[in-house]
Amino acid sequence: MLKHLAHHLRASLFSARCSRAADAVAKSAFEGSVSFSSSTAMAKSKFEYVRNFETDDTCLRNCYIVVRLDGRNFHRFAEQHNFVKPNDDRALGLMTRSARSVMEELEDIVIAYGQSDEYSFVFKRSSNWFKRRASKLMTHVASQFSSAYVFYWKDYFGEEQLLLYPPGFDGRVVLYPSNRNLRDYLSWRQADCHINNLYNTVFWNLVQKGGLTTSEAEEKLKGTLAADKNEILFSEFNINYNNEPLIYKKGTVLIWDKVNETTTKHVKLPNEDSEKEVTVTRTRNIITAHHCDFIGDEFWEEHPNILEDDCC
Numbered sequence: 001m002l003k004h005l006a007h008h009l010r011a012s013l014f015s016a017r018c019s020r021a022a023d024a025v026a027k028s029a030f031e032g033s034v035s036f037s038s039s040t041a042m043a044k045s046k047f048e049y050v051r052n053f054e055t056d057d058t059c060l061r062n063c064y065i066v067v068r069l070d071g072r073n074f075h076r077f078a079e080q081h082n083f084v085k086p087n088d089d090r091a092l093g094l095m096t097r098s099a100r101s102v103m104e105e106l107e108d109i110v111i112a113y114g115q116s117d118e119y120s121f122v123f124k125r126s127s128n129w130f131k132r133r134a135s136k137l138m139t140h141v142a143s144q145f146s147s148a149y150v151f152y153w154k155d156y157f158g159e160e161q162l163l164l165y166p167p168g169f170d171g172r173v174v175l176y177p178s179n180r181n182l183r184d185y186l187s188w189r190q191a192d193c194h195i196n197n198l199y200n201t202v203f204w205n206l207v208q209k210g211g212l213t214t215s216e217a218e219e220k221l222k223g224t225l226a227a228d229k230n231e232i233l234f235s236e237f238n239i240n241y242n243n244e245p246l247i248y249k250k251g252t253v254l255i256w257d258k259v260n261e262t263t264t265k266h267v268k269l270p271n272e273d274s275e276k277e278v279t280v281t282r283t284r285n286i287i288t289a290h291h292c293d294f295i296g297d298e299f300w301e302e303h304p305n306i307l308e309d310d311c312c
């Protein structure tokens, strides 16, 4: 007992000495700053100079800022969480729910596009959000998306499929200076969705229905063109690829749409006892999901407000 008390006393004395020493260091650091600061920078500490080590990552003006996220090692994540092959509606739904959360919480995203384990977010070219600092934009998108993915997991996977470990998403920022470049970027991602989906659809039909091993299916598909894959699907499995769900073939586009909302209100008029019913129409911005082609012009002609003029 006595030994324990002595130990405790020694520890308290030691911590008191340490905290006095820390105070002294802080005091001298602050005083040090006073000796070389100008009168306007009196409050700055001598450590302030470390700010100068930060690099400028401001995104070039007039460019669209694209942040693309991609799931980290989702091949494994999909296996461990029993995703349906090749397309799991729950997983696709959860990705899009998380992307909606990003658009709702962050400013200036005009369009988002998602497929598989990735989502691209396009900030309007005139955006000045976070002074266009790439790291701020990218990390806000990535962290909002990741936390939403975990937060909404149960809404899509229910209680029976538990989230076994925290998923992560990498992010990158790419700038596109013209509408053509931005459209080509999005077309590239949509073409990627189509190519992968056609391959995966044939591959998993060969394995699950055709009884091939994964390496046999891989071998069979080596060097085949899109027409060959369509033919295998049709002749061997009676599947017309054209009739496959659009969400798998085209991915998901999120955009802002204006909708008119009409509500009925009861108002009491001055100098009158009775209430009157009035209809109030308000315009609201909502996020809508589309599973359509946007490689052609039609989508862009139908939604002329997404892109801003090139001449700026």
Ligand SMILES: Nc1nc2c(ncn2[C@@H]2O[C@H](COP(=O)(O)OP(=O)(O)OP(=O)(O)O)[C@@H](O)[C@H]2O)c(=O)[nH]1
Pocket (backbone or CB within 6 Å): 070, 071, 072, 073, 074, 075, 076, 078, 083, 084, 085, 086, 087, 088, 089, 091, 092, 116, 117
């Ligand atoms: N079964 C199934 N798997 C999916 C689905 N969506 C995505 N995946 C898996 O996620 C992978 C995504 O591919 P990548 O992003 O290229 O690869 P990754 O394994 O995530 O690796 P890194 O991105 O490099 O970390 C696919 O290859 C699939 O294995 C789905 O709906 N169903």
Ligand SMILES: [Mg+2]
Pocket (backbone or CB within 6 Å): 070, 071, 072, 073, 074, 075, 117
């Ligand atoms: Mg990935």
Ligand SMILES: [Mg+2]
Pocket (backbone or CB within 6 Å): 070, 071, 116, 117, 118
């Ligand atoms: Mg991917």
